[in-house]
Amino acid sequence: MMKEYKVSVIVPCYNAEQFLTRCLDSLVNQTLEGIEIICVNDASPDNGIAILRDYEARYPNVVVIDLKENVRQGGARNRGIEIARGEYIGFVDADDWTASDMYEKLYIRAKETGADVIACGYDTINSTGKQLCQDHPVNLGIGGPVTQSDLIIQSGSIWGKLIAKELLIQSGLRFPEQIFYEDNYFNAILGTLIQHYEVIPEPLYHYYVNTNSTTHKRNSPHISDRLKSLDLQLEYMQSNGLTLRYAPAIDYLIVRTIFNTVMMYLNTFDNPTLPFLEDLQKRLKDQPIQPGERNKYIKRLFTRREKFYLHFFRTSPYLFLMFYKIKQQFLH
Incomplete structure (x- = not known):
């Protein structure tokens, strides 16, 4: 019988060898019990696959998908969704990392409230370790309760969230493949599907400004x-x-x-x-x-x-x- 998890975290990996240990250490040390970590090696030309295999060998809840053709982040995330066994699904970029209790806090709030999507705050860190800013999703500054339209225009970033897998199964929502800015699409469409949304403003996700990433070149x-x-x-x-x-x-x-x-x-x-x-x-x-x-x-x-x-x-x-x-x- 296949093991069921509370949360599946999907990590697309491409040319992130130097950041992988920091990222994966923050995930394997989560305080939440019942977390699955799905690492998708997107035909990366670096030595990242060796690092992923090492974590897979040491941690039974780490699963590695080794793609032979590059499908970009959208495709890599979709491959992870296909095998995810968690009640909720989260996404982490390989050059970022999380607070050790991030997924425990998100999962508990989701279960307490019945939210189908829950997000946390985040901070932005540069290469010197300096914190540039803190923010949280739907911090729109327009006043009043959050509406469906507010959710549609929220930040394009998909990390720092938990999404009920049932929502993705019923809607069939997936990332577009072979293009960048795929998360802009995913988040906007997700906004039209959310029935109950919750936010924990605390900055539990650490976003790294990688000036060598493709979109920053x-x-x-x-x-x-x-x-x-x-x-x-x-x-x-x-x-x-x-x-x-x-x-x-x-x-x-x-x-x-x-x-x-x-x-x-x-x-x-x-x-x-x-x-x-x-x-x-x-x-x-x-x-x-x-x-x-x-x-x-x-x-x-x-x-x-x-x-x-x-x-x-x-x-x-x-x-x-x-x-x-x-x-x-x-x-x-």
Whole structure:
């Protein structure tokens, strides 16, 4: 008879050899009894598989999936979901780590409240060990009780949560594969499915700012995956008749994704070009909203500077590009 667990934690592993021990030590030493740790080696070219096999040999609750083809984080997480035996499922990135009592606190609260999704706070740590900030999911600053729309626009990060496996089984929700920013899609769709959501604000998850990760690299060809993920979100909303019900949240997702893509492009590409920006502007101008005026999320969650940049870019990508190049010259 297969052993059942309270929680299954899925860890996709790719080029994370130097961080794996810290991550796995935080998981095998969890105070919660009945935790399964599923490590998915995503055809990583480093020596991470040797570390994973060592933990698998020493700890009976560690399971290793060794993929021969790279399926990126979304695919790796999906492979973990397929074999997970826990009542709840959690995700940890291989370069992050957790407080030793994180999953015990999340599981107990979930059982006490009947929540199908529960999240904890987190802190952000840089390479020197300095804590940059603390936050928690749905810390939206818009006031009032958390709504379904609030959950749709929550942070794209999937870590620091427990999700009832039954919710994933019934909905069939999985990560898109072979693209980056797959968690943006997953979290937005998850927001439409949640029936009972709980938050423990305490920062129990430690997010490491890995400047060598693919999404942080300069001139990354994967920047357009932000838009691919957005298109998948919109396709789901439309095909499930959710567009009108969650219109403000969806408008915010579109505007925020395009704006973040513009800023990331200008800040991380050596020679940003106008055609790419013009394509983004066209998508932005297709939105029926006036940024910062009628949409409560845009009004409250964009800073004053962001609203200025948003309006400036929407008016003229060319002038905005010139402005940004001049600004960068002064900064350097």
